[in-house]
Amino acid sequence: MNEENRTPTPRPGGRSARVRADVVAATLAEVTEKGYDGLTVDAVAARSGVHKATLYRRWGGVDGLIAEALTSSADQPWPLPDTGELVGDLRLITHEVFAVFTDPELGPTPTALITAAQRSDVGAAALRAFFAARHRQAAEVAERAVERGELPAGTDGTEVIRAATAPLYYRLFVTGEPLDARTAERAADIAALAARSGLFAPETG
Known part of the structure; x- marks a missing residue:
């Protein structure tokens, strides 16, 4: 299942950085518990406290969230x-x-x-x-x-x-x-x- 090839948006500091950290943490927790097939934007939104509309706008869906989690890991x-x-x-x-x-x-x-x-x-x-x-x-x-x-x-x-x-x-x-x-x-x-x-x-x- 492929979603649109969306490149993660630039990551400024402040609130945007906190949102990103919360979303990455939620994505990692969800994919660990449920795997790719069980990973959903709704679940990441609920766990992170970030509205799903924001997740779709910034990351385009599940595949973009996975890519963001990897990008965040590479930044460490x-x-x-x-x-x-x-x-x-x-x-x-x-x-x-x-x-x-x-x-x-x-x-x-x-x-x-x-x-x-x-x-x-x-x-x-x-x-x-x-x-x-x-x-x-x-x-x-x-x-x-x-x-x-x-x-x-x-x-x-x-x-x-x-x-x-x-x-x-x-x-x-x-x-x-x-x-x-x-x-x-x-x-x-x-x-x-x-x-x-x-x-x-x-x-x-």
């Missing part, structure tokens, strides 16, 4: 590890993904949001933007490794992060296979090994 700062070595940083990043998604209390919300986002063009576009933003932020750990001389010059930090986290998301959202801490650590180790070998650096010669 993500403190990055700095262990002094690439493999240590990557292990902490993959462990965070593992810990969040497998936590009985924390995991259901991001799982439900990502699953819902895949059900519409608007949500899928917001999901791609969310991961792109997160990868850009996390690429700093690879860039620091290049500065230390640990990785070849020109290494694509974003690709390093993708390589480290992709096996986790594959299990979580594609195969449904169990995810454990050792799998998360192994994914980080493999990505670090590939990066050090130059697989994510420009070809020379």
Whole structure:
């Protein structure tokens, strides 16, 4: 089910920011409890205290609300590890993904949001933007490794992060296979090994 491709409106501060925060919180709560098929504008309006006419005007419907929740998540700062070595940083990043998604209390919300986002063009576009933003932020750990001389010059930090986290998301959202801490650590180790070998650096010669 696709709704109109509406881009979320600019987000000034003050009351508009409070409305946005309330709507995002309500959307996350509703999608966690009911999934995409049970998510309705009426329910988000009732939970957030924001009139449904406002929700339709600003976000266009359910798909726009999901996109806004993802955009809001991407806006949140993500403190990055700095262990002094690439493999240590990557292990902490993959462990965070593992810990969040497998936590009985924390995991259901991001799982439900990502699953819902895949059900519409608007949500899928917001999901791609969310991961792109997160990868850009996390690429700093690879860039620091290049500065230390640990990785070849020109290494694509974003690709390093993708390589480290992709096996986790594959299990979580594609195969449904169990995810454990050792799998998360192994994914980080493999990505670090590939990066050090130059697989994510420009070809020379």
